[in-house]
Amino acid sequence: xxxxxxxxxxxxxxxxxxxxxxxxxxxxxxxxxxxxxxxxxxxxxxxxxxxxxxxxxxxxxxxxxxxxxxxxxxxxxxxxxxxxxxxxxxxxxxxxxxxxxxxxxxxxxxxxxxxxxxxxxxxxxxxxxxxxxxxxxxxxxxxxxxxxxxxxxxxxxxxxxxxxxxxxxxxxxxxxxxxxxxxxxxxxxxxxxxxxxxxxxxxxxxxxxxxxxxxxxxxxxxxxxxxxxxxxxxxxxxxxxxxxxxxxxxxxxxxxxxxxxxxxxxxxxxxxxxxxxxxxxxxxxxxxxxxxxxxxxxxxxxxxxxxxxxxxxxxxxxxxxxxxxxxxxxxxxxxxxxxxxxxxxxxxxxxxxxxxxxxxxxxxxxxxxxxxxxxxxxxxxxxxxxxxxxxxxxxxxxxxxxxxxxxxxxxxxxxxxxxxxxxxxxxxxxxxxxxxxxxxxxxxxxxxxxxxxxxxxxxxxxxxxxxxxxxxxxxxxxxxxxxxxxxxxxxxxxxxxxxxxxxxxxxxxxxxxxxxxxxxxxxxxxxxxxxxxxxxxxxxxxxxxxxxxxxxxxxxxxxxxxxxxxxxxxxxxxxxxxxxxxxxxxxxxxxxxxxxxxxxxxxxxxxxxxxxxx
Amino acid sequence: xxxxxxxxxxxxxxxxxxxxxxxxxxxxxxxxxxxxxxxxxxxxxxxxxxxxxxxxxxxxxxxxxxxxxxxxxxxxxxxxxxxxxxxxxxxxxxxxxxxxxxxxxxxxxxxxxxxxxx
Numbered sequence: 001x002x003x004x005x006x007x008x009x010x011x012x013x014x015x016x017x018x019x020x021x022x023x024x025x026x027x028x029x030x031x032x033x034x035x036x037x038x039x040x041x042x043x044x045x046x047x048x049x050x051x052x053x054x055x056x057x058x059x060x061x062x063x064x065x066x067x068x069x070x071x072x073x074x075x076x077x078x079x080x081x082x083x084x085x086x087x088x089x090x091x092x093x094x095x096x097x098x099x100x101x102x103x104x105x106x107x108x109x110x111x112x113x114x115x116x117x118x119x120x121x122x123x124x125x126x127x128x129x130x131x132x133x134x135x136x137x138x139x140x141x142x143x144x145x146x147x148x149x150x151x152x153x154x155x156x157x158x159x160x161x162x163x164x165x166x167x168x169x170x171x172x173x174x175x176x177x178x179x180x181x182x183x184x185x186x187x188x189x190x191x192x193x194x195x196x197x198x199x200x201x202x203x204x205x206x207x208x209x210x211x212x213x214x215x216x217x218x219x220x221x222x223x224x225x226x227x228x229x230x231x232x233x234x235x236x237x238x239x240x241x242x243x244x245x246x247x248x249x250x251x252x253x254x255x256x257x258x259x260x261x262x263x264x265x266x267x268x269x270x271x272x273x274x275x276x277x278x279x280x281x282x283x284x285x286x287x288x289x290x291x292x293x294x295x296x297x298x299x300x301x302x303x304x305x306x307x308x309x310x311x312x313x314x315x316x317x318x319x320x321x322x323x324x325x326x327x328x329x330x331x332x333x334x335x336x337x338x339x340x341x342x343x344x345x346x347x348x349x350x351x352x353x354x355x356x357x358x359x360x361x362x363x364x365x366x367x368x369x370x371x372x373x374x375x376x377x378x379x380x381x382x383x384x385x386x387x388x389x390x391x392x393x394x395x396x397x398x399x400x401x402x403x404x405x406x407x408x409x410x411x412x413x414x415x416x417x418x419x420x421x422x423x424x425x426x427x428x429x430x431x432x433x434x435x436x437x438x439x440x441x442x443x444x445x446x447x448x449x450x451x452x453x454x455x456x457x458x459x460x461x462x463x464x465x466x467x468x469x470x471x472x473x474x475x476x477x478x479x480x481x482x483x484x485x486x487x488x489x490x491x492x493x494x495x496x497x498x499x500x501x502x503x504x505x506x507x508x509x510x511x512x513x514x515x516x517x518x519x520x521x522x523x524x525x526x527x528x529x530x531x532x533x534x535x536x537x538x539x540x541x542x543x544x545x546x547x548x549x550x551x552x553x554x555x556x557x558x559x560x561x562x563x564x565x566x567x568x569x570x571x572x573x574x575x576x577x578x579x580x581x582x583x584x585x586x587x588x589x590x591x592x593x594x595x596x597x598x599x600x601x602x603x604x605x606x607x608x609x610x611x612x613x614x
Numbered sequence: 615x616x617x618x619x620x621x622x623x624x625x626x627x628x629x630x631x632x633x634x635x636x637x638x639x640x641x642x643x644x645x646x647x648x649x650x651x652x653x654x655x656x657x658x659x660x661x662x663x664x665x666x667x668x669x670x671x672x673x674x675x676x677x678x679x680x681x682x683x684x685x686x687x688x689x690x691x692x693x694x695x696x697x698x699x700x701x702x703x704x705x706x707x708x709x710x711x712x713x714x715x716x717x718x719x720x721x722x723x724x725x726x727x728x729x730x731x732x
Contacts, residue, residue, distance in 0.1 A: 403719070404629040410722045411629075417636045440719065 004325075008318045012310050020306065024299050031295050036266070039288040040254050043268035046281040050198060050208045051272050057196045058274055061109065062152045065170055065185070070101050074183065078116060079174040081124045082181065098125055110195045112165065113186035116172075117141060119179060128186075140184060144169035149274065153182075156212060156276050157189060157223050164189040164223045166275070189223055200224055205263070205284035211244045212277045220244055223277065228261035243267040247278025256285065324348035328359055340367035385454065392450040399443045402436050409433040445576050448507075449559065452583040459501045459587065466537065467495040469502065470530050473509045480517050481526070489527045498537055500609050504584045505539075511577035512541040512605050519545035519603070536611045542596070542604035553594050557582040581607070615730060616640045616658070620650040620673065621665040621694075630663075633722055639730070647671035647679075654685055661690040661729045663716075674704055677713060692716050692729055 080094035116125040143155040155167035247269035254268040267282035346353035634641035644650035666673035
């Protein structure tokens, strides 16, 4: 049985939560898409901004170098340095002019070093805090051979312990067209970052990284400081740093990927040809999704709150509905137990109130009906008793005149008392006598039934030996078998004492045996038996008479019941034997039943008497 | 011999009376317990035959009254009824041989035999 509450809650949940869930799903999808797209756009913009930032910066530097107003000063004085005697007055003046001017450029643009190197790698001027060897200089020159923009040679960004640095260089020629040597600028990338205010980090996990291929160990060098690593150079990125790999393969794009630290990220990348580097802007997906998670949390909280309130409301309303129904049920149960002193105070919804009112009305009607029925039953019981008493009295009165009738007959028949009768007279008087005897027996049986009905029969139970009892029954009834030559058998095998009312059970046996005698044919068979059972004893009277159909078996124990009710029926009797037997057996706590099959195989009437009847 | 027959049915009493007359005995009739009590008190009977079911005072009550007043000594009382009794005291009297139970129905000759043998 499913509770009403469950129905209500299920329905309300389906009606509210289901649409809400669908709505939430759609909303979530939309929200996630929009957050994702927004983040991509932002990363693209950052990448574009930072790369153009770098591009602009370096292009400005190139322009500065190319278009510097000091170029003529350089050509003139570099020529003197190359072609005049060292320590000559001319040389010293030229070096002073160059030193002064180049120092100004170094300070203005934040270069870490400036050199003037001849074609044969002789350093003519060196504005540096480091001491470089000749070998270093040849390396520097070889590095700037990479590519050039507007005649400015640019090296790749390389690591020169402890800094990443970039070299610019320009071939200086004299006014005569003679190649004099190189002017070299060295820029430390950290200085560039400071000067250009390049932003590496944004928000909590956002990062812009710059990288290029390291030819020396064929890995990726991260040039910029890294948020998740102290080392700039990371060799092995088999599975990670995918965006940087794509950027360095000169692609531009964006998407979900894995960064160098193995984080799941959303990234935007591009390649910067000017410096041969890749730029990647990225942010952890977790952070990007934070607003989505918040949205999800809010949605979850709202849904939960809604479900809880729906359940509570349903419980409240169904409770309001169910409480009066439960009250009604209690009342109905009480009414079933004959308690009519009830009144429901109508409460709850108006429909329930109306039921309560009808219920109250029904109770009062039932109460009145019950009163009527009770008084009628009482009346009927009284009438029944009166009827039985009347019948008993009538029977008694009917019997009374029979005693003198029989007495007179006897006097007539007694020889020598009032004169002898002739044979015919004797025969007639004998008939009167036997008929009145029969009438008297019938009346006595009716009287017994009435007494049994009225409960006026007394029982006295005593221990009886079953074997002896059954033998007595056998002997008492043997004479009845003579007329029809019936084979009468006592098949009792048991021998024990049992407590019951001996006379009453004899009466039962007499009735049953009489019935059998009436219904077995000449030379028929009647068997009596007694057997021990689980809770007492079972007696039986069986015969091979005409038997009885199932249809009649149910009615056999009713008073005055006859299988053949036609006026021409073969067997006389009042139909009281089985009824009397049943009354006695039941009064002794037992049962009586017919156990034999159909019409052809005779009948077996059994009755049980339980142990505990005293 | 002289008998007392106590019964409220006059036709039975009449028949009994005729029967005993024919036997050359005397049967005095009483149709209620009170007159029976008076007769027993004042007259000597060989036997008393008593119907137990009578209106007003029953045969059983009459026996108790006679027993209480000491009028039972030397008398034979026959109760004449069909069913066994439920009264314990009466059963006791029967067991002690003071009262004899004649179970109905019984042929007149048998009845006569019993009461006259006393």
